[in-house]
Structure formats: structure tokens, C-alpha cells
Amino acid sequence: MIKPTPNPPVRLFTVADGISTEDLLVNLSETLASANALSCDIAFNLEGASREELLGVAQLIELAQLLADRVHDGVGQPTASVS
Template identity: 45%
Template structure:
């Protein structure tokens, strides 16, 4: 009698081991390192060192920061309103809604500036 298929090749008994060959072992170790890096970091990220692209000087005073934020929000509101003039329909309504949110944030920063207690003059 002739068999339609040949005999399957003989294999090891444990084919699911990640250490079957040197390459699979390296792959498994790399995967473990990647998982540990993202899921179990040894050291927490240093919160005191911000990125270097956009950095605010640590010695900047609160009043200066709030004034700068207020000016930035004012500029963003003007740009959104100017750009909304070129749009029609739902896109215009969306952009006007964004401009209103910017305006509300600007008002909140303005109020914080109003309530900010400035240090008095230094007397010797």
C-alpha cells in the first residue's frame, strides 16, 4: 500500500520552549528586557528634570508665569477667531467653541493674577 503523504519529520518532545535555539533565546531575552523596561522600571523617571526642548526657568516667579500664560491665551483666542472668519458651517462653530474655551481659560488666569499677593518692598 502506498501512503499519500510522507512521514512527518521527527521533532523534539518540547517544541514550545523559547530556548530551542540560540536565536530564540536571544529573542526571548530581548522581549523580556523590553517588557521589564516598560512594565517594571527599576528606577522611576526623575520628575525634577523636565525635557530640554521647552523648559521654564525654575526661578521664574508666579506673576510672570501667569502674565505670560494670559498673553499666550489672548493670542490663541485672536488666532482662532480670525481663522473662524474663513470657515463655514459646523467647522466654524467648532472653532468658535474652541475660542470660547480659550477665553474662559484666559479669564481664569486673569482672576488668578488679580488675587496674587505680590511680595511687599524689602525693608532693612
């Protein structure tokens, strides 16, 4: 019998328990910065649609970086209520 859905992939990487939110956010920011640098370096060696697509990916990475930075800035601060 053929299964309708495949088994989920085995995870190769995990995050250790007990790491602080701030440390996780710092590592997230460093990872995003590396991904952005790689995508920009590769994009500038391309031309046409491929370059534009990869620069679009770089913009998404930058957006994720801004979101991570905002969360990191707010760690440990009370959340403001919106009226």
C-alpha cells in the same frame, strides 16, 4: 517584545526655574490672548460646522483667560475661607 505603552514624548519646551508667579501668569495671559486671536481669525474664514467648532475652542480659550486673570488678581493676597 512589544511594550504595552509607548515612551513619553520628549519635552521641547520648559519653563526656567526662578520665574515669579506673576510673570508666569502675565505670559500665560499673553499666550491665551494670542491663541484666541488666531482661532477667531481662522474661524471667520470658515463656514458651517468647522467654524462653530473653532469658535467653541475660542470660547474655551476665553474661559481659561478669565481664570488666569482671576488668579493673577489674587496673587499675593490671602485666600478667603468659605463658611
